[in-house]
Amino acid sequence: MRKRWLVACMLSLMLTVVLIGAAAAAAPSERTATSISTSSTWQRVQRSADAIYEASTAGNRQAAYYAGQQLSSQLKELLEAERLNESSQLQAIYREAKLMLANIEQKKSAVLWRPQATRIKLAVDAAGAQSVGLASNAMWLQYEPIIEEDIARIRQAINIRNAQAYASASAMLHTLQEHTDRIAIAAAIADKSTEMNALLNSVTYMSRLLNAGERGTIASQLSQQVLAPVEAATAALFSGNAEREEPVIAPIGGGVPHRWIFGISSLISSLLAYVSWRKYKHTPYAIMNKSEAGSQTPLYLKRKIK
Secondary structure, eight states: OHHHHHHHHHHHHHHHHHHHHHHHHHSOOOOOHHHHOOHHHHHHHHHHHHHHHHHHHHTTTTHHHHHHHHHHHHHHHHHHTTTTTSSSSSHHHHHHHHHHHHHTTOOOOOOHHHHHHHHHHHHHHHHHHHHTTTTTGGGGGGGHHHHHHHHHHHHHHHHTTTHHHHHHHHHHHHHHHHHHHHHHHHHHHOOHHHHHHHHHHHHHHHHHHHHHHHHSSSSSHHHHOOOOOOOHHHHHTTGGGGGGOOOOTSHHHHHHHHHHHHHHHHHHHHHHHHHHHHHHHHEEEEEEEEHHOOOOSSEEEEEEEO
């Protein structure tokens, strides 16, 4: 019985080690992402980004400027604390915030700095989702059907095949460029820099082809291939997005619950050890065969385990 109790304790200990190892393996490897997700400064960054976006949709210049100043200060604090290099994604958000503030200071229309507010919102959301291991819930992913619709409209315009076909497609291309620019920083934060650059380059290439079509210097066979690079780059950028079960606007959760895993594993180990000990204390006897007891009576004899 004592051996079985020791085996149960060993199994409990092994279970704890395995669960803790699984939690550690599932933890985000990005040091900066892990640190910013738990800092109060990063939480303020997220609130400031929300305030900027709300102010931009309402056209409230004063509120947007105040929230932009707060965001710049908070990002600067994070950058100094983390000692990040100039190529970090937080630097990209910081530069975008500074550019938005400059446009507001110049009293430009909200139409001109609203896209910057949107880029900031999407980028901060992507960083938060990435840091807690829920990159598939980032809001920038909702641009997949929007970009696909832009591409479909451009194709429809090209297929008209009249004098205004390429001019109409070029006008619709401007909307596609706006949408791709808005998600550029967020996609880079989600480790999609290569795919995002490919999409931006393909959009630029398509713009040149459409300009050539307007001038009548593009072959009809080539005009049917204008959208192929953009479609391929879009598919690569949003690969795996179709398998998401939750909407991209769902609130960011707690990611992989590492502390919960550790706590539950410890609880299970403790319960198994306690149950084994209680069983040993309440049943400290074993049934022996009479031949083992060295006596003819009774048929079975109980002896206390030492």
